Amino acid sequence: MSSPRVTMADVARRCGVSPMTVSYCYNRPDRVAPETLRRVREVAAELGYHGPDPTARSLRRRHNGALGVVLGEHLAYAFEDPQARRFLAGVAEVCRERGVGLNLIPTTGAEQDGERVRSAAVDGYIVWTTVDTDPVLEVVTGLGKPVAIHGGPAVPGAELVTIDNRASARDLAARTFAGARRPAVLSLPFDRDREPRLETGPVAEAVPFPVTRERLLGVYDHCREAGLDPRGLPVAVVARNDRYEAEAMADALFDVRADAVVAMSDQLAFAVLDAARRRGLSVPADIAVAGWDDDPDAGREGLTTIAQSLFDQGRACALIALGDGAPRREPGWAATVRASTR
Amino acid sequence: MSSPRVTMADVARRCGVSPMTVSYCYNRPDRVAPETLRRVREVAAELGYHGPDPTARSLRRRHNGALGVVLGEHLAYAFEDPQARRFLAGVAEVCRERGVGLNLIPTTGAEQDGERVRSAAVDGYIVWTTVDTDPVLEVVTGLGKPVAIHGGPAVPGAELVTIDNRASARDLAARTFAGARRPAVLSLPFDRDREPRLETGPVAEAVPFPVTRERLLGVYDHCREAGLDPRGLPVAVVARNDRYEAEAMADALFDVRADAVVAMSDQLAFAVLDAARRRGLSVPADIAVAGWDDDPDAGREGLTTIAQSLFDQGRACALIALGDGAPRREPGWAATVRASTR
DNA sequence: CTGAAAGCGCTTACAG
DNA sequence: CTGAAAGCGCTTACAG
Numbered sequence: 001m002s003s004p005r006v007t008m009a010d011v012a013r014r015c016g017v018s019p020m021t022v023s024y025c026y027n028r029p030d031r032v033a034p035e036t037l038r039r040v041r042e043v044a045a046e047l048g049y050h051g052p053d054p055t056a057r058s059l060r061r062r063h064n065g066a067l068g069v070v071l072g073e074h075l076a077y078a079f080e081d082p083q084a085r086r087f088l089a090g091v092a093e094v095c096r097e098r099g100v101g102l103n104l105i106p107t108t109g110a111e112q113d114g115e116r117v118r119s120a121a122v123d124g125y126i127v128w129t130t131v132d133t134d135p136v137l138e139v140v141t142g143l144g145k146p147v148a149i150h151g152g153p154a155v156p157g158a159e160l161v162t163i164d165n166r167a168s169a170r171d172l173a174a175r176t177f178a179g180a181r182r183p184a185v186l187s188l189p190f191d192r193d194r195e196p197r198l199e200t201g202p203v204a205e206a207v208p209f210p211v212t213r214e215r216l217l218g219v220y221d222h223c224r225e226a227g228l229d230p231r232g233l234p235v236a237v238v239a240r241n242d243r244y245e246a247e248a249m250a251d252a253l254f255d256v257r258a259d260a261v262v263a264m265s266d267q268l269a270f271a272v273l274d275a276a277r278r279r280g281l282s283v284p285a286d287i288a289v290a291g292w293d294d295d296p297d298a299g300r301e302g303l304t305t306i307a308q309s310l311f312d313q314g315r316a317c318a319l320i321a322l323g324d325g326a327p328r329r330e331p332g333w334a335a336t337v338r339a340s341t342r
Numbered sequence: 343m344s345s346p347r348v349t350m351a352d353v354a355r356r357c358g359v360s361p362m363t364v365s366y367c368y369n370r371p372d373r374v375a376p377e378t379l380r381r382v383r384e385v386a387a388e389l390g391y392h393g394p395d396p397t398a399r400s401l402r403r404r405h406n407g408a409l410g411v412v413l414g415e416h417l418a419y420a421f422e423d424p425q426a427r428r429f430l431a432g433v434a435e436v437c438r439e440r441g442v443g444l445n446l447i448p449t450t451g452a453e454q455d456g457e458r459v460r461s462a463a464v465d466g467y468i469v470w471t472t473v474d475t476d477p478v479l480e481v482v483t484g485l486g487k488p489v490a491i492h493g494g495p496a497v498p499g500a501e502l503v504t505i506d507n508r509a510s511a512r513d514l515a516a517r518t519f520a521g522a523r524r525p526a527v528l529s530l531p532f533d534r535d536r537e538p539r540l541e542t543g544p545v546a547e548a549v550p551f552p553v554t555r556e557r558l559l560g561v562y563d564h565c566r567e568a569g570l571d572p573r574g575l576p577v578a579v580v581a582r583n584d585r586y587e588a589e590a591m592a593d594a595l596f597d598v599r600a601d602a603v604v605a606m607s608d609q610l611a612f613a614v615l616d617a618a619r620r621r622g623l624s625v626p627a628d629i630a631v632a633g634w635d636d637d638p639d640a641g642r643e644g645l646t647t648i649a650q651s652l653f654d655q656g657r658a659c660a661l662i663a664l665g666d667g668a669p670r671r672e673p674g675w676a677a678t679v680r681a682s683t684r
Numbered sequence: 685c686t687g688a689a690a691g692c693g694c695t696t697a698c699a700g
Numbered sequence: 701c702t703g704a705a706a707g708c709g710c711t712t713a714c715a716g
Contacts, residue, residue, distance in 0.1 A: 048484070050460060050485055054462065055400045055401045057461075059401050066462075066463070075430065075431060075438075076427070076431035076434065076435075079421055079431060080427065085418070085421040088418075088421060089417060089418035089421060092417035093417075096417075101445055101446075101447065101458070101462055102445070102446045103443055103444070103445055103446075104443075105443065105444075106444075115393075118392060119396045120396065120443055121400065121408070142392060143392055
């Protein structure tokens with residue numbers, strides 16, 4: 001299977017030309033005499049030379065033609081999450097357009113995360129889903145390569161791509177809590193521990209996942225404006241953004257008699273709808289619910305939700321990580337109002 | 343953001359040691375005097391040196407510490423498909439264990455596919471979902487690097503990882519078609535065109551996607567044994583392995599009065615169940631149906647299915663692509679019989 | 685249209 | 701415990 005490596009020099013020697021002429025045959029075929037080109041290609045095929053070694057080329061050219069996506073979770077999780085998939089699809093589209101590779105770098109808070117990030121042969125990084133204190137952030141921003149961070153946190157040396165989660169949460173809470181007596185939140189994980197639990201008015205500022213934190217802050221903003229004390233707000237926290245896994249925490253909210261739930265994603269909102277269905281409750285009369293992302297299923301389920309394009313945000317992150325210096329503006333969001341809120 | 347690059351030589355000079363001593367500090371810290379190690383680290387931090395350049399290291403060591411996954415479809419599709427996700431999760435697990443990177447290389451039959459595969463800085467390849475005639479197969483097997491192909495085709499220079507799709511299809515058809523008067527197949531795509539259509543007894547040997555072909559052959563095997571003429575068998579072909587997109591083709595089978603459907607994946611089987619539900623038909627009395635993969639939802643839906651572990655197959659492919667020479671045996675499958683067949 | 689030369693940044697087996 | 705030297709395979713601006 002692995003034959004002795006054939007190099008450009010071998011081809012050159014056999015052709016009686018210099019290595020650089022062979023190099024030109026691959027990189028600037030237009031600058032080479034047609035006959036030379038033909039001979040070189042012929043000899044290359046004969047010798048089993050498959051073109052310039054990508055690593056040597058990268059070293060010489062000082063760029064890798066690849067982009068690294070740092071995933072703040074197990075790869076399997078990233079693939080399970082519908083929004084992560086949309087985001088990654090957007091990244092991949094840009095990679096295709098620009099002919100660059102896509103390197104996945106899952107991290108889990110382990111010791112070697114930094115080393116794995118550092119030693120990836122990439123020209124720029126995208127960071128998806130991380131916590132404020134992630135040591136990987138310092139590593140990735142210290143490499144002298146462009147970095148895009150999705151969702152947060154904002155750190156020096158990286159460009160942030162995110163909607164205004166706080167403002168969208170405030171908007172959504174206003175719609176969802178209208179006419180409710182017992183509002184509640186079904187929250188994405190607070191931190192990497194991913195411990196499912198039911199809290200009451202947790203301190204939002206202390207939540208390490210930026211997206212979760214901002215959305216919680218936005219909900220609290222609304223509460224204060226509406227004269228509700230956030231300190232009494234039931235907040236159920238799930239371990240994962242998964243419709244079925246979230247059922248237990250949705251149940252927990254029904255157990256405390258919630259009649260309006262801001263869920264931090266459509267998946268979590270679906271879990272609330274599922275739980276309501278099982279209990280024979282009607283939506284939104286008995287329970288109002290809303291989510292984020294306007295998932296394809298949200299239409300089918302009649303779910304009110306904050307629409308945003310994770311795909312476009314993936315594209316934006318990829319362009320940043322590729323060093324595209326175009327001026328950018330904050331991604332937009334809009335409430336899509338359906339039948340799940342009053 | 344991008345400071346002038348600091349090299350190992352810079353650190354060495356500033357420390358008054360040779361570059362190789364600095365190299366040893368990163369690669370064999372145990373062989374360096376503690377005081378030297380401390381100084382080198384101090385100076386490195388001071389200068390903003392972040393450790394050996396990965397590309398230069400790869401060139402010198404002659405391996406990349408990364409593995410390429412060639413996807414025979416758009417990246418977004420790969421992420422949408424539950425089985426692709428399981429497979430990739432298995433690949434990723436091995437990558438984590440071995441500390442190697444994971445390179446995604448989507449291909450779509452375009453001209454530049456070969457070049458993109460060839461120029462990936464990886465030590466081995468995994469090929470997921472391709473057709474017999476894919477030119478990428480020749481490229482990837484000619485590189486002198488280990489190659490694992492999932493599903494098929496079997497080609498020289500690559501190791502094949504797949505269940506015996508034909509045998510499993512024969513088994514499943516026997517279970518599903520028992521007692522039926524109008525058996526039918528809901529098929530995965532035949533080729534990259536991914537044209538949805540309804541055929542009657544198509545020539546199985548001519549189907550370019552190996553998995554589809556083998557499963558169709560297996561169904562035909564059963565038909566012949568049961569005295570059914572495969573040439574009369576309705577075979578609806580979907581464009582994508584997607585539950586909702588497949589509804590139209592599921593409907594097409596109901597329109598030709600099918601009362602037993604071998605669906606080539608659980609997703610497609612779910613589409614049949616959905617269609618039956620919409621028509622108020624009962625399963626399996628009015629329509630028997632079965633699929634492949636034993637998706638987590640298959641239990642919920644009471645679906646008879648061929649169970650196989652795509653996760654383990656992902657692991658196996660990764661080990662092959664990493665050059666692990668352990669002897670391998672064909673992955674196993676087993677029919678999980680539930681209420682959807684008679 | 686083609687070549688001589690320098691160098692991308694590192695690692696390794698060996699000697700001391 | 702540390703260093704001199706060779707070399708991984710290629711590309712580039714320049715000269716001819």
